[in-house]
Amino acid sequence: MSADPVHSSLSLNRRAFLAASGALVVGLANLPHEADAAPAASSIKPPLRGDQLDSYIAIQADGNVEVFYGRIDGGQGLETSIAQMVAEELDVPFDRVHMVMSDTARTVNMGGASGALGISRSGMHLRSCAAEARRLLIALAEKPLALPAASLTVTDGVIHAVDDPTKKISYAELIGGRYFDARLDWNGKYGNELTVSGRAKTKDPATFKVIGTSIRRKDLPRKVFAQLDMVADVKLPGMLHARMIRPNIAGAVPVAVDENSIAEIPGAQVVWIKNLLAVVAPKEWNAVRAAQRLKVTWSASRPNFPGHEKLHEHIRKAPIIRRTIQAENGSLEQGLQQAVRIIEGEYEYPTQSHASTGPACGLADVRDGEATVWTSTQKPHYARDGVADLLGLPPDKVRAIWMFGTGSYGRNDQGDATADAAVLSQHLKKPVRVQYMRHEGLAWDPKGTASVNRSRAGLDANGKVIAYENISKAFSRLDTATNEGRAAHTLAGHLLGVPLEADLSFEVPVASYTFPHKRLGWEIIPPLMQRASPLRTTHLRDPYGPPILFGSESFMDEVAAATKTDPVEFRLRYLTHPRDREAVKTAAERYGWVPRPSPRNDQRDGDIVVGRGIAYRRHFDTFIGLVAEVRVHRNTGVIEPLRYVCAHDCGLIVNPETLRHVIDRQLVYGTSRALFEEVRFDENMVTSVDWLTYPVLHIGSMPKAIEIHLINRPEAAPSGAAEMALGLVPAAIGNAVFDATGVRLRRVPFTPERVKKALA
Amino acid sequence: MPERLSLNVNGQTHVVEVDDPNMPLLYALRDELGLNNPRFGCGLGQCGACTVHMDGVAARSCMVPVAAATKANITTLAGLGTPEKPHPLQTAWLEEQVSQCAYCINGWIMTGAALLKENPHPSDDDIERVFAPLICRCGTHGAALRAVKRAANAT
Numbered sequence: 019m020s021a022d023p024v025h026s027s028l029s030l031n032r033r034a035f036l037a038a039s040g041a042l043v044v045g046l047a048n049l050p051h052e053a054d055a056a057p058a059a060s061s062i063k064p065p066l067r068g069d070q071l072d073s074y075i076a077i078q079a080d081g082n083v084e085v086f087y088g089r090i091d092g093g094q095g096l097e098t099s100i101a102q103m104v105a106e107e108l109d110v111p112f113d114r115v116h117m118v119m120s121d122t123a124r125t126v127n128m129g130g131a132s133g134a135l136g137i138s139r140s141g142m143h144l145r146s147c148a149a150e151a152r153r154l155l156i157a158l159a160e161k162p163l164a165l166p167a168a169s170l171t172v173t174d175g176v177i178h179a180v181d182d183p184t185k186k187i188s189y190a191e192l193i194g195g196r197y198f199d200a201r202l203d204w205n206g207k208y209g210n211e212l213t214v215s216g217r218a219k220t221k222d223p224a225t226f227k228v229i230g231t232s233i234r235r236k237d238l239p240r241k242v243f244a245q246l247d248m249v250a251d252v253k254l255p256g257m258l259h260a261r262m263i264r265p266n267i268a269g270a271v272p273v274a275v276d277e278n279s280i281a282e283i284p285g286a287q288v289v290w291i292k293n294l295l296a297v298v299a300p301k302e303w304n305a306v307r308a309a310q311r312l313k314v315t316w317s318a319s320r321p322n323f324p325g326h327e328k329l330h331e332h333i334r335k336a337p338i339i340r341r342t343i344q345a346e347n348g349s350l351e352q353g354l355q356q357a358v359r360i361i362e363g364e365y366e367y368p369t370q371s372h373a374s375t376g377p378a379c380g381l382a383d384v385r386d387g388e389a390t391v392w393t394s395t396q397k398p399h400y401a402r403d404g405v406a407d408l409l410g411l412p413p414d415k416v417r418a419i420w421m422f423g424t425g426s427y428g429r430n431d432q433g434d435a436t437a438d439a440a441v442l443s444q445h446l447k448k449p450v451r452v453q454y455m456r457h458e459g460l461a462w463d464p465k466g467t468a469s470v471n472r473s474r475a476g477l478d479a480n481g482k483v484i485a486y487e488n489i490s491k492a493f494s495r496l497d498t499a500t501n502e503g504r505a506a507h508t509l510a511g512h513l514l515g516v517p518l519e520a521d522l523s524f525e526v527p528v529a530s531y532t533f534p535h536k537r538l539g540w541e542i543i544p545p546l547m548q549r550a551s552p553l554r555t556t557h558l559r560d561p562y563g564p565p566i567l568f569g570s571e572s573f574m575d576e577v578a579a580a581t582k583t584d585p586v587e588f589r590l591r592y593l594t595h596p597r598d599r600e601a602v603k604t605a606a607e608r609y610g611w612v613p614r615p616s617p618r619n620d621q622r623d624g625d626i627v628v629g630r631g632i633a634y635r636r637h638f639d640t641f642i643g644l645v646a647e648v649r650v651h652r653n654t655g656v657i658e659p660l661r662y663v664c665a666h667d668c669g670l671i672v673n674p675e676t677l678r679h680v681i682d683r684q685l686v687y688g689t690s691r692a693l694f695e696e697v698r699f700d701e702n703m704v705t706s707v708d709w710l711t712y713p714v715l716h717i718g719s720m721p722k723a724i725e726i727h728l729i730n731r732p733e734a735a736p737s738g739a740a741e742m743a744l745g746l747v748p749a750a751i752g753n754a755v756f757d758a759t760g761v762r763l764r765r766v767p768f769t770p771e772r773v774k775k776a777l778a
Numbered sequence: 779m780p781e782r783l784s785l786n787v788n789g790q791t792h793v794v795e796v797d798d799p800n801m802p803l804l805y806a807l808r809d810e811l812g813l814n815n816p817r818f819g820c821g822l823g824q825c826g827a828c829t830v831h832m833d834g835v836a837a838r839s840c841m842v843p844v845a846a847a848t849k850a851n852i853t854t855l856a857g858l859g860t861p862e863k864p865h866p867l868q869t870a871w872l873e874e875q876v877s878q879c880a881y882c883i884n885g886w887i888m889t890g891a892a893l894l895k896e897n898p899h900p901s902d903d904d905i906e907r908v909f910a911p912l913i914c915r916c917g918t919h920g921a922a923l924r925a926v927k928r929a930a931n932a933t
Binding site for chain 2: 241242248422425427676718724
């Protein structure tokens with residue numbers, strides 16, 4: 019750090035200021051503009067050490083506040099909400115807070131987008147940092163104002179005497195453009211594990227002025243007026259456009275390439291490194307044409323995939339390579355022995371794709387032993403690490419700059435495109451932009467895993483559940499990690515022969531129901547293909563929510579129906595935590611739920627029938643109840659979602675309107691997962707290659723009404739909201755279909771053909 | 779041999795040099811003119827992310843050969859309105875806080891604006907009909923419909 023001239027001079031300025039109590043305004047050392055594509059350079063270069071306040075917050079000379087946020091805003095308003103949290107604690111106008119998001123040269127690794135932790139974890143850390151900054155600034159003001167801290171307060175970034183607003187000094191005057199040089203209480207970790215806090219107390223929620231208000235999203239005007247450059251829009255001087263060449267049969271590798279086949283295309287060139295094959299050209303369309311025309315001879319490969327129709331049969335029969343009981347109480351065996359009745363249910367969830375609207379794009383400029391990548395991956399710090407690993411560079415020689423881009427919905431293909439760009443740029447010694455084509459965005463992204471979920475319940479003579487078991491048998495959800503921080507977790511790494519590092523893991527539903535004997539676990543089967551598989555798994559938004567909850571929450575309904583119990587009443591019998599209970603009750607009450615067992619049995623003969631269903635979950639400290647009302651067309655098998663009523667408790671609410679939108683949009687997304695989405699594949703390859711072969715929700719299938727009831731608990735720490743509600747949609751719809759028809763849907767997606775067959 | 783073509787985009791005439799007259803208009807707008815707003819989503823006319831107006835009609839710039847676009851008045855989202863002079867649908871889009879990632883935004887706003895021009899007071903069905911082919915993976919469909927109605931009511 020001492021070698022950094024800017025840092026040194028600013029530190030000197032800071033020390034000079036502390037020594038003198040006179041001149042307060044210090045000229046700013048302007049950093050050179052670091053890259054055309056990067057956000058505007060800040061006046062202060064954060065030291066990137068977890069224990070330094072300067073790594074998180076800077077006051078610029080003009081009084082603007084910069085927040086260095088080592089995560090991203092994937093479109094759910096975090097740029098705004100996090101800034102609100104900082105503005106609140108720092109007592110500065112919201113408009114003066116500017117967020118710098120996941121540029122590895124300017125932010126410490128706070129984990130990227132992960133588990134909806136933006137507000138609940140990093141937002142809270144930055145809130146504490148802001149409170150600490152305010153405390154330190156007030157202490158600094160004591161001398162120039164000749165008043166004790168206790169008699170000072172802050173209004174809009176100006177410290178003044180509580181009883182005399184004319185005795186004042188601004189943050190900018192006190193420290194603008196210079197370092198705090200203050201240490202924080204830091205746990206020594208980076209990524210999701212990082213925790214950091216200052217000594218200052220954060221504000222009492224009763225005094226909030228900015229937190230809890232519906233400030234509009236900072237990013238939207240730029241998006242609506244086409245003023246925001248996304249990663250796909252970055253243009254580097256002299257860059258080459260690249261398109262990757264993928265085989266038509268999974269596992270095949272190139273054995274011969276006919277370069278003459280693209281000889282007529284201006285500037286087109288083949289890049290072939292081990293099994294990684296690409297074409298590049300100075301003009302993008304020429305790269306596209308070259309990719310279409312290139313003649314490649316591929317090795318023979320026989321993947322013998324089971325095909326998506328027989329996938330669950332395959333999962334049932336496949337050997338178990340790891341079995342884990344993750345949560346257990348009592349003795350399941352004993353409970354089942356005591357039971358007078360045992361109910362069993364099995365539910366199947368398909369493979370699903372991230373299917374981002376934009377196929378991945380990434381850029382890299384690798385030269386002179388250094389690399390810069392431009393990426394819209396969820397986890398830019400890990401992209402930096404993975405690129406360093408792939409290129410054989412130390413991580414501190416690689417800079418990853420995050421930019422807005424297509425929504426990723428989990429660990430999608432963006433990390434892979436970034437890695438491809440880096441490998442190609444290193445090889446060609448030129449800047450390279452990789453843009454995937456549509457078929458790659460669906461057929462080659464890492465996938466959300468398919469599973470078979472088995473549940474059992476043992477009932478006593480009174481119909482009370484005394485034993486409950488939920489076991490998911492599935493592919494690991496982590497063939498490739500949730501981030502691209504190692505070469506082994508990128509498609510490029512696979513093609514370059516890097517040894518694989520698969521993890522074997524699944525999950526269980528959060529154990530909020532209290533049963534005397536309970537066992538929750540999972541069984542992992544081998545992947546269908548080891549290396550460079552188009553079906554390799556990783557985290558898809560709400561990684562295990564939809565698959566497991568479709569099983570567990572459909573099964574709760576199944577047991578309720580078997581015991582002729584109202585499904586809301588049934589859940590409340592086994593939920594003891596007040597927040598769990600309130601989420602379920604609120605959803606039911608706001609829907610106008612009239613207690614009765616399902617199915618409703620009064621409309622058996624009609625073609626068109628209507629039903630209602632409930633599903634509930636707890637995820638971290640977010641508590642959600644969702645009621646779905648659907649119309650089922652028996653003759654066609656079409657399900658129309660009529661009305662969703664969602665009760666949502668995620669503790670303290672930072673921005674109510676944005677939160678509503680986050681829930682509203684994800685319930686639509688969850689509907690797409692429930693009704694439409696399934697990665698199709700045959701024995702050789704994924705056959706979902708476009709929006710016809712990977713159908714998703716279009717506007718005609720929207721739920722007709724979505725009602726959201728926010729349960730605000732200012733006294734409770736905020737929990738996440740970005741993906742918690744969506745996992746309930748498949749079960750809520752399935753339960754509503756059962757209510758309408760008496761038929762239980764056991765396989766997602768609920769396509770008309772499948773529903774028709776189930777109803778027949 | 780490269781060919782020189784003239785394009786009229788957002789009220790200005792540009793000359794572009796193309797190696798292939800069949801190159802989709804999208805690549806000319808993005809790479810030759812630096813108009814980043816129409817985006818590549820599928821290259822198949824299945825998603826709408828590349829939508830522009832050609833003579834006021836919504837068109838998929840990934841499907842229109844650049845050579846077939848030389849006589850049209852082309853408008854992109856950047857040419858639809860500005861923060862100072864917004865199109866009513868852009869205003870409504872902000873009022874409704876529609877978008878999340880906004881990768882698809884050109885398709886929705888340009889399609890909605892073309893509809894409003896032809897039919898200033900569309901019904902829900904009218905809006906659903908023009909929005910039917912558009913992809914949005916964030917789930918903003920309903921909000922987009924509400925924004926079109928808001929814009930219609932504002933004029």
